[in-house]
Amino acid sequence: MSALETNLLxxxxxxxxxxQDYRVTQPRLQVMxxxxxxxxxxxxxxxxxxxxDQETPPGIASVYRTLEMLEDLGLIQQIHQPGGCHSYxxxxxxxxxxxxxTDCGHLRVIEGNEEISEYISKVEEITGYQVTEHWLQxxxxxxGCSN
Amino acid sequence: MSALETNLLxxxxxxxxxxQDYRVTQPRLQVMxxxxxxxxxxxxxxxxxxxxDQETPPGIASVYRTLEMLEDLGLIQQIHQPGGCHSYxxxxxxxxxxxxxTDCGHLRVIEGNEEISEYISKVEEITGYQVTEHWLQxxxxxxGCSN
DNA sequence: TTGATAATGATAATTATTATCAATAAGGAA
DNA sequence: TTCCTTATTGATAATAATTATCATTATCAA
Numbered sequence: 001m002s003a004l005e006t007n008l009l010x011x012x013x014x015x016x017x018x019x020q021d022y023r024v025t026q027p028r029l030q031v032m033x034x035x036x037x038x039x040x041x042x043x044x045x046x047x048x049x050x051x052x053d054q055e056t057p058p059g060i061a062s063v064y065r066t067l068e069m070l071e072d073l074g075l076i077q078q079i080h081q082p083g084g085c086h087s088y089x090x091x092x093x094x095x096x097x098x099x100x101x102t103d104c105g106h107l108r109v110i111e112g113n114e115e116i117s118e119y120i121s122k123v124e125e126i127t128g129y130q131v132t133e134h135w136l137q138x139x140x141x142x143x144g145c146s147n
Numbered sequence: 148m149s150a151l152e153t154n155l156l157x158x159x160x161x162x163x164x165x166x167q168d169y170r171v172t173q174p175r176l177q178v179m180x181x182x183x184x185x186x187x188x189x190x191x192x193x194x195x196x197x198x199x200d201q202e203t204p205p206g207i208a209s210v211y212r213t214l215e216m217l218e219d220l221g222l223i224q225q226i227h228q229p230g231g232c233h234s235y236x237x238x239x240x241x242x243x244x245x246x247x248x249t250d251c252g253h254l255r256v257i258e259g260n261e262e263i264s265e266y267i268s269k270v271e272e273i274t275g276y277q278v279t280e281h282w283l284q285x286x287x288x289x290x291g292c293s294n
Numbered sequence: 295t296t297g298a299t300a301a302t303g304a305t306a307a308t309t310a311t312t313a314t315c316a317a318t319a320a321g322g323a324a
Numbered sequence: 325t326t327c328c329t330t331a332t333t334g335a336t337a338a339t340a341a342t343t344a345t346c347a348t349t350a351t352c353a354a
Contacts (some may be wrong), residue, residue: 023332025319025332026333028332060310099278119260127246127290129290131246132287134286136284137282137283139280141276170300171352191341208305
């Protein structure tokens with residue numbers, strides 16, 4: 001993410017913590033900064049290892065606790081990777097879908113999903129299920145990596 | 148799955164093992180039977196625990212080894228559950244999508260995906276990505292559980 | 295039926311996650 | 325600013341999940 005987007009996210013998150021009476025602590029800030037600055041989804045271990053070159057890195061337990069808190073607040077969401085999940089990425093506005101480059105890992109957000117909504121309505125009609133949630137990810141090669 | 152479908156799957160899988168020079172062993176059979184007979188995705192631990200009421204259950208290591216083999220052969224695939232993955236389900240014909248009941252865990256296969264194909268083509272046009280794979284799951288309540 | 299060897303079980307090692315609890319630091323009140 | 329309450333932390337133990345090791349066993353082609 002760009003430095004601008006990173007900082008915007010961070011201030012949004014800090015405000016959210018204050019509003020919900022969560023303290024904005026050093027370890028939490030460190031974790032949030034790493035997530036907000038990354039351009040790929042990260043696992044708890046990823047985040048922990050990235051933090052280790054800092055003066056006073058957060059304990060591994062705080063990494064897990066911070067991720068749980070951020071997810072509870074709806075600020076991050078799990079991203080399911082083929083072959084392993086428990087990676088996190090900032091929550092997006094509305095419902096958007098993700099396109100992940102299988103080579104460089106870069107993640108891109110897709111806008112607009114009329115087709116998907118139609119599809120879901122059809123599925124509900126046919127099956128009698130009440131679809132409450134869905135989950136679509138596209139994998140492929142970005143223009144840079146397809147060369 | 149119905150007993151008929153289960154047996155069809157099992158004989159297909161056994162044939163595949165023979166053709167690829169994998170031995171059809173007792174532990175492998177036990178794991179394959181459990182997967183083929185289940186109507187929900189199962190984790191390695193699920194499978195192991197289900198096997199424990201048998202006379203001579205497979206070792207936990209063999210469960211993992213069998214799952215790896217079946218996945219390598221393309222006979223099963225990972226299913227990503229919200230809040231945890233590493234569940235397995237038999238590979239389906241063509242590309243189909245899954246609808247999972249969040250209450251009873253029952254899994255249903257959705258046929259037809261014209262809308263999704265259209266969506267993907269549009270995404271490719273817009274982004275310049277080359278989409279090689281996609282991954283859609285629907286979650287909701289089946290008619291039985293929505294009462 | 296036999297023999298080569300792929301595959302197994304038991305278990306140790308590794309890795310990931312969660313729980314515990316005394317010490318610390320955030321942030322509102324004075 | 326300083327103090328005080330207490331939410332939060334770090335260190336570490338405990339638990340859970342997965343992988344590696346290796347002597348023994350069982351599959352299956354000859």
